[in-house]
Amino acid sequence: MSIATTLPRYGDVEKGLQLPSLELRITRRDLVRYAGVSTDCNTIHWSDRAAKAAGLPGVVAHGLLTMAMVARIVSDWTGDPAAIIDYQVRFGRPVVVPDDDEGATVEVTAKIGEKRDDNTVRVDITARFGGQSIFGRAYAIVRLA
Amino acid sequence: MALNQSFVGRSYRLPWVYEVGREGIRDLAYAIGDLNRAYRDPEVAKSFGHADIVATPTFATVLAVRSHHVVTDDPELGMDYSRMMHSSQRFINHRPIKPGDRLVCEVHVDDISSRMGNDYITLRSELLTEDGEAICSAIATLIVRGEKPVAAQEGDSA
Numbered sequence A: 001m002s003i004a005t006t007l008p009r010y011g012d013v014e015k016g017l018q019l020p021s022l023e024l025r026i027t028r029r030d031l032v033r034y035a036g037v038s039t040d041c042n043t044i045h046w047s048d049r050a051a052k053a054a055g056l057p058g059v060v061a062h063g064l065l066t067m068a069m070v071a072r073i074v075s076d077w078t079g080d081p082a083a084i085i086d087y088q089v090r091f092g093r094p095v096v097v098p099d100d101d102e103g104a105t106v107e108v109t110a111k112i113g114e115k116r117d118d119n120t121v122r123v124d125i126t127a128r129f130g131g132q133s134i135f136g137r138a139y140a141i142v143r144l145a
Numbered sequence B: 001m002a003l004n005q006s007f008v009g010r011s012y013r014l015p016w017v018y019e020v021g022r023e024g025i026r027d028l029a030y031a032i033g034d035l036n037r038a039y040r041d042p043e044v045a046k047s048f049g050h051a052d053i054v055a056t057p058t059f060a061t062v063l064a065v066r067s068h069h070v071v072t073d074d075p076e077l078g079m080d081y082s083r084m085m086h087s088s089q090r091f092i093n094h095r096p097i098k099p100g101d102r103l104v105c106e107v108h109v110d111d112i113s114s115r116m117g118n119d120y121i122t123l124r125s126e127l128l129t130e131d132g133e134a135i136c137s138a139i140a141t142l143i144v145r146g147e148k149p150v151a152a153q154e155g156d157s158a
Helices: A028-038 A048-053 A063-070 A072-078 B022-031 B042-047 B061-072 B149-154
Strands: A018-026 A084-091 A104-115 A120-129 A135-143 B011-013 B084-093 B102-115 B118-129 B134-144
Touching: A018 A063, A018 A072, A028 A063, A028 B022, A028 B061, A063 A072, A063 A084, A063 A104, A063 A120, A063 A135, A063 B061, A063 B084, A072 A084, A072 A104, A072 A120, A072 A135, B011 B061, B022 B061, B061 B102, B061 B118, B061 B134, B102 B134
Parallel strands: none
Antiparallel strands: A018 A104, A084 A135, A084 B084, A104 A120, A120 A135, B011 B102, B084 B134, B102 B118, B118 B134
């Protein structure tokens, strides 16, 4: 199975092609900054007290933040972020972000799951935190040149 | 704790226009750690065939989340927001969002259900220009987790 190394063209990519993997680090600082920009200030994303009261093991990353960060595995590959015309994620396990300098590490891999008509491909994405998948299913429909 | 089923089928329109600016596009890109220059440099974006810089693929979040609040903040819905998490999200981008776009947002309550002690609500936020051009359909299913600790650990892995 080959690994993509240059900006992709529709004619050159095949089902099974692996995109370069991505390692994300998410810290409390990221959560606070994202809360401000997105207006999602749900307390479970910044207060241990609130997270525990809600039955969570600790402060968790916004699903939309994780989804947005993970999209980079596709946009780094295409170069053009707007190539992503449809992107969907089912959130499985929350990413617990400790109050330390290391934060949480998420490992992201992706491959071409389907080559479709109209110069589009389906990129299937896997993201792991603590060795376990955090998404039930995640994929992007990508239009290539 | 069940959500008010009568909300299904309701629609709301945010009472203001969101004017997309370069700073907003850049701020969100930095907030998600995406340093792609197509968010900052018009020449890079033009090299991909765009007229100007483009927003991140999930930029519609800034309007979708605000539109969710219109529904979830209504006391009659009966949502405990502190127990709310995202179950799933989809962004269908009809065309890239760019500076100068003046966007309006209509949110539709498509579904409310209850499974295994958790409540679910599906909200579809349609982003349009003031002139009615379809920009993005952002479809979210939110989960209000029940009291069982097992649900808190595993979320919705269905």
